[in-house]
Each structure stands twice: as structure tokens, then as C-alpha cells.
Amino acid sequence: MSGETAVTGRDATGTPATTGGQRATGGQWRISVHKSCRRSGICAAAAPRYFSVGEDHRTRPAAEPVDPDPELIEVVEACPAEAITLTDLATGRPVEAAREAAAEGATREARP
Amino acid sequence: MSIDETPPAFPFPAPDTFEPPEEFRRLRERAPVARVTLPTGDRAWLLTRYADVRAALVDPRLSRAAAEAPEAPRMGNTTPGPKTILGMDAPDHSRLRRLVMQAFTARRVEALRPRIEELAEEQIRLVLVAPRPVDLMSCYALSLPIKVIFELLGVPYEHVDRLHAWSEVIFSLGGHSVEEVKEARGSIIGYLRELIEQRRQEPADDLLSVLVHARDEGQQLSEEELLDFAMIIMTVGHQSTANSLGTALFTLLHHPDQLELLRKKPELIPGAVEELLRFNPFVFTGTQLRVATEDLTIGDTVIRKGEAVIASLGSANHDEDVFADADRFDVERAPNVHLSFGYGIHHCLGAQLARLEMQIALRTLIERVPDTLRLAVRSDWLTWKTGLTARALVNLPVTW
Ligand code: HEM
Ligand code: HEM
Ligand code: SF4
Numbered sequence: 001m002s003g004e005t006a007v008t009g010r011d012a013t014g015t016p017a018t019t020g021g022q023r024a025t026g027g028q029w030r031i032s033v034h035k036s037c038r039r040s041g042i043c044a045a046a047a048p049r050y051f052s053v054g055e056d057h058r059t060r061p062a063a064e065p066v067d068p069d070p071e072l073i074e075v076v077e078a079c080p081a082e083a084i085t086l087t088d089l090a091t092g093r094p095v096e097a098a099r100e101a102a103a104e105g106a107t108r109e110a111r112p
Numbered sequence: 113m114s115i116d117e118t119p120p121a122f123p124f125p126a127p128d129t130f131e132p133p134e135e136f137r138r139l140r141e142r143a144p145v146a147r148v149t150l151p152t153g154d155r156a157w158l159l160t161r162y163a164d165v166r167a168a169l170v171d172p173r174l175s176r177a178a179a180e181a182p183e184a185p186r187m188g189n190t191t192p193g194p195k196t197i198l199g200m201d202a203p204d205h206s207r208l209r210r211l212v213m214q215a216f217t218a219r220r221v222e223a224l225r226p227r228i229e230e231l232a233e234e235q236i237r238l239v240l241v242a243p244r245p246v247d248l249m250s251c252y253a254l255s256l257p258i259k260v261i262f263e264l265l266g267v268p269y270e271h272v273d274r275l276h277a278w279s280e281v282i283f284s285l286g287g288h289s290v291e292e293v294k295e296a297r298g299s300i301i302g303y304l305r306e307l308i309e310q311r312r313q314e315p316a317d318d319l320l321s322v323l324v325h326a327r328d329e330g331q332q333l334s335e336e337e338l339l340d341f342a343m344i345i346m347t348v349g350h351q352s353t354a355n356s357l358g359t360a361l362f363t364l365l366h367h368p369d370q371l372e373l374l375r376k377k378p379e380l381i382p383g384a385v386e387e388l389l390r391f392n393p394f395v396f397t398g399t400q401l402r403v404a405t406e407d408l409t410i411g412d413t414v415i416r417k418g419e420a421v422i423a424s425l426g427s428a429n430h431d432e433d434v435f436a437d438a439d440r441f442d443v444e445r446a447p448n449v450h451l452s453f454g455y456g457i458h459h460c461l462g463a464q465l466a467r468l469e470m471q472i473a474l475r476t477l478i479e480r481v482p483d484t485l486r487l488a489v490r491s492d493w494l495t496w497k498t499g500l501t502a503r504a505l506v507n508l509p510v511t512w
Pocket of ligand 3: 033036037038039040041042043044059078079080081082083084
């Protein structure tokens with residue numbers, strides 16, 4: 001994952017905390033998992049900070065909004081059911097420039 | 113456990129009752145993390161409970177890459193290989209998976225539906241005109257997935273016999289020496305090299321062309337990755353589907369009431385496919401070995417760095433903690449959270465394609481073959497081959 005460096009830990013409330021790497025514009029993101037989820041476990045394995053699997057075997061995203069993180073965009077793209085959406089809370093709209101942002105993140109990290 | 117008496121041999125002997133080995137149930141109750149001896153003589157820890165299996169498959173300390181190291185414990189002569197998608201951990205795996213995902217998006221797979229329906233129709237016509245009894249294994253369960261995968265890759269169908277002979281050598285364990293397997297791999301790779309070169313010159317609307325042109329932030333699949341991957345899609349893509357489909361057809365013929373139910377309510381077919389995948393009593397592992405990259409604990413058991421872990425999907429899928437009346441085959445079971453396609457980062461890339469193929473294959477068979485369809489021999493006369501991850505039917509003679 002190219003987004004590894006963006007997330008360094010959790011704050012006291014268990015919300016992932018981030019250092020740097022955010023985009024200049026846009027607000028925090030809300031993650032949601034649509035019911036078309038096929039329970040592949042890919043997101044929970046790839047990004048356990050953001051996804052967990054409940055007693056009922058359903059995949060759940062972090063309840064609280066999270067700071068923008070290119071790693072999330074990679075997970076969105078890796079989901080075989082296209083079941084994960086990210087909403088930019090500043091605009092209320094889906095994080096659309098997903099691919100570009102991921103590319104940006106990767107380039108930024110490759111050439112610090 | 114260093115002063116051990118020899119732990120039991122795994123895979124366990126297959127019972128003749130078409131049920132999962134009794135050992136799985138016993139271990140789930142009494143020893144959910146059990147030491148076993150593999151066919152190579154190496155040792156491994158066998159996980160049989162659903163919760164442990166799922167947790168292991170998302171645990172980054174249980175590595176596929178470490179299981180490809182030369183000194184790692186082995187199940188048999190062949191492994192996917194360290195340079196393949198199933199032989200890698202994150203982040204190498206993530207990069208490769210992202211590239212190949214482009215060829216397996218939900219949309220791309222769904223777009224194949226009409227073509228798979230045509231192929232199923234073609235194939236069922238051959239079944240209908242063949243002298244009875246007809247072997248559904250060779251005439252349907254094997255040939256349909258092969259045609260689909262060849263179509264998908266863009267491999268000309270005239271070459272199917274050659275390629276199939278090679279992939280048989282690679283996948284049917286036991287009968288072939290390490291050298292023969294190597295040679296067969298070499299032949300397939302040589303063949304694919306030519307095909308890839310053609311696609312590079314002249315792109316077509318097929319998976320191979322998508323792969324040849326797959327790009328990811330300026331990175332591309334290397335020649336070796338491309339070859340390995342195409343080869344994997346070809347071999348895994350049809351062997352697993354054919355085995356699963358063959359076993360599914362057998363299971364339905366063995367449970368005529370459930371088959372009857374599907375005839376009356378074909379809308380149950382998608383759910384029935386999930387149940388057929390879950391119920392498959394002939395899967396003993398379903399996953400490749402993982403090797404611990406550091407000491408870790410599963411339940412009360414300490415797994416040492418370098419030791420191998422087997423996550424048994426077959427056992428997890430029959431765990432009563434998750435599936436009520438787990439040994440009962442019930443096409444209406446819901447919810448059905450089976451693990452037949454694995455779990456975590458290596459979750460089957462072809463899962464949606466395999467589901468679609470199995471659904472279409474069942475629907476076409478049910479619609480087109482008269483409802484007197486039945487096994488042509490006693491079920492205990494069928495022949496099975498034992499691979500490393502599952503038992504599979506060699507033939508399935510039916511009549512109507
Ligand atoms: C019913 C049929 C199938 C079953 C039961 C099945 C099962 C599985 C399982 C259990 C795994 C995970 C193995 C592990 O974690 O050790 C897997 C991985 C994989 N399967 Fe399938 N499979 C099927 C069909 C297919 C098809 C049709 C394709 C390709 C067209 C395919 C391609 C793959 C690939 C590439 C992986 C490796 C993914 C990775 O490592 O990221 N499979 N499959
Ligand atoms: C990334 C590449 C590969 C993937 C994803 C993969 C995946 C799988 C899966 C999912 C199965 C279980 C199939 C089933 O019985 O339902 C399997 C079985 C097997 N694979 Fe692979 N495999 C890969 C490459 C290879 C290669 C290159 C070889 C050998 C050269 C190989 C040898 C075997 C053998 C011998 C079995 C056991 C077959 C059986 O149970 O009858 N695999 N593999
Ligand atoms: S990756 Fe997608 S399909 Fe898989 S568990 Fe996560 S949301 Fe569900």
C-alpha cells in the first residue's frame with residue numbers, strides 16, 4: 001500500500017489520526033459499505049484501521065469521519081463488489097477524483 | 113511441541129459417505145488448532161473453526177510469501193510460486209492485485225453473461241445429442257469453464273486440447289514427476305509468450321490485451337508477471353470452477369428433492385450456488401499454506417515463527433457455531449457466510465466469474481435436460497481424484 005505513511009495511529013477516541021498527506025482542499029471523509037458487500041474480507045485485511053467485521057459477519061467501516069488517506073482510495077478500488085463509498089463531508093459528495101487523488105498520493109510519497 | 117509422537121496425517125482419509133471427514137468435527141470441538149503431518153512429512157497447524165480460519169486469513173503475520181521460501185514446510189511438490197499473486201504479501205501483492213483487478217471488475221464480468229449463456233447452450237446441445245449415459249464431467253462441468261476462460265483470455269479454442277493436457281499435468285498431483293510438471297509449465301509459458309506478443313502488436317477486446325496494457329501510476333506488469341498471471345488464470349480459472357461445478361452437479365443429483373425445488377423455483381439458483389459452494393464436503397483445505405513470520409497465538413496455542421498454518425475452508429464451512437445444521441444441504445439457507453472463496457487480501461479474484469458460470473450452468477442444465485435426469489451408476493461407483501486441496505470427481509455419468 002502506498003498510503004502507509006499517512007496514518008500513524010489512533011487518538012483517544014479510537015479515530016485514526018493522521019499526519020500530513022492530506023489534500024489541501026476538501027474535508028474529512030465518511031466511509032460507508034453498501035449492502036452489495038460480498039464479505040470478501042479484503043478491506044478488513046488490507047486496512048484494519050478503517051474496516052472491521054462484526055459478530056454478525058458484516059463488514060463495518062469506522063463509525064467516525066476520517067482524514068483523507070490515499071490508502072482508502074486503494075481499498076475502494078480493490079473491493080470486488082464496488083461496495084465502498086467515501087463521502088467528502090465538506091461537499092457532501094462522493095470523493096470523485098478517486099483515481100487522481102490516489103495517483104497524487106503515490107507520486108508524493110515516491111518523491112518526498 | 114518438540115518431542116512429538118507423529119501427529120496424524122493430513123489430508124484425512126476420505127469417508128465413503130459423501131460427508132466431510134469426521135476428524136473435522138472432532139477437532140473443532142476438542143483441538144481447534146491441531147498439529148498434523150503433511151504428505152511431504154512436514155508438519156503444520158490445522159485450523160478447523162470458522163472464527164480461527166477467518167482470523168488467520170486476515171492476519172498479516174501469516175504470510176504466503178514466507179510459505180514460498182525454499183526451507184518452508186510444503187504440502188506437496190508444487191506451490192503457486194513466489195512471483196505469483198498467491199505467493200506474495202502486501203505491498204507487492206497489493207500492486208499486482210490492483211493491476212489485474214482491471215480485468216476482473218464487476219462490470220467486465222457481468223458483460224460476459226450473454227457469451228457464457230451462449231457457451232452453456234452450445235455445450236448442453238452436445239450433452240443432449242450424446243449417446244447415454246453421458247459423462248457430465250467431461251461434456252459439461254469441465255468443458256464449459258475451459259471455454260469461458262479461453263474466451264476471456266482470447267486464446268483460440270482450437271488450441272484447447274494441447275493446453276488442457278499441460279494443465280492436467282500441473283494440477284493432478286501424484287501421477288507426475290517434478291520434471292514433468294516443470295516441462296508442462298514451460299510449454300504453457302512458451303505458448304503464452306507468443307500470444308502476448310501478438311496482443312502487443314494487435315490489441316483485441318480480451319483479458320490478455322487488458323493485462324498487456326494494464327498500467328498503474330506509470331507502473332506496468334512485467335513480462336514475467338504477465339506470463340505467470342495468464343498461466344494462473346488459465347489453470348486455476350478452469351480447474352477450480354470445473355471441480356466445484358462437478359461436485360455441485362453431483363450434490364444436486366444426490367439430493368433429488370433439492371434439485372426438484374430448483375426446477376420449480378429457478379429464482380433460488382443464485383442462493384443454491386452459494387450453498388453448493390459451502391456444502392462441498394470434499395474440500396479439505398481450499399487455501400494454500402501460510403507461514404508465521406513471528407511467534408503468535410491462536411486460541412491457546414503458540415505458533416512459532418517459521419511454522420506452517422493450514423486454514424481449512426472445508427471445515428469452517430461446516431462449523432455449527434456459524435451454520436445451523438451445518439451438514440444439511442439446504443438450497444434455501446440464508447444468510448450463508450461461507451468462506452469457499454477464501455478471505456482477506458487473497459480472496460478469490462475470479463469469485464464473481466465463478467459464481468456467474470455456476471449459476472448459468474445450473475440454470476441451463478435444469479431448463480434443457482428432462483426432469484428424469486439422474487446418475488447412471490450407483491454413487492459409490494464414481495471415481496474421484498485426490499488433489500492437494502480437495503477431492504474432485506473424475507466422471508459423472510448421467511442419464512434421463
Ligand atoms: C468455484 C470456483 C473457485 C473457487 C472455489 C476458488 C477458490 C479460491 C480460493 C479459496 C482462493 C484463495 C486461496 C488462498 O487464500 O490460499 C482463490 C484465489 C484465487 N483465485 Fe479462485 N476459485 C474459483 C474460481 C476462480 C476463477 C474462475 C479464477 C480466475 C478466472 C480464479 C482465480 C483466482 C486467483 C487469481 C486467486 C488468487 C488471488 C490473490 O492471491 O490475490 N479463481 N480462489
Ligand atoms: C497465483 C497463482 C495460483 C493461484 C491463485 C492458485 C490457486 C489455487 C487454488 C484456489 C487452488 C484450489 C483449487 C480447488 O481445488 O478448488 C489450487 C490448487 C492447486 N494449485 Fe494452485 N494456484 C496458483 C498457482 C499454481 C501453480 C503455478 C501451481 C503449480 C505449478 C499450482 C498447483 C496447485 C495444485 C497442485 C493444486 C491442487 C489441485 C487439486 O486440489 O486438485 N498452483 N491453487
Ligand atoms: S472489500 Fe468490499 S466486498 Fe470485500 S468485505 Fe470489504 S466491502 Fe465487502
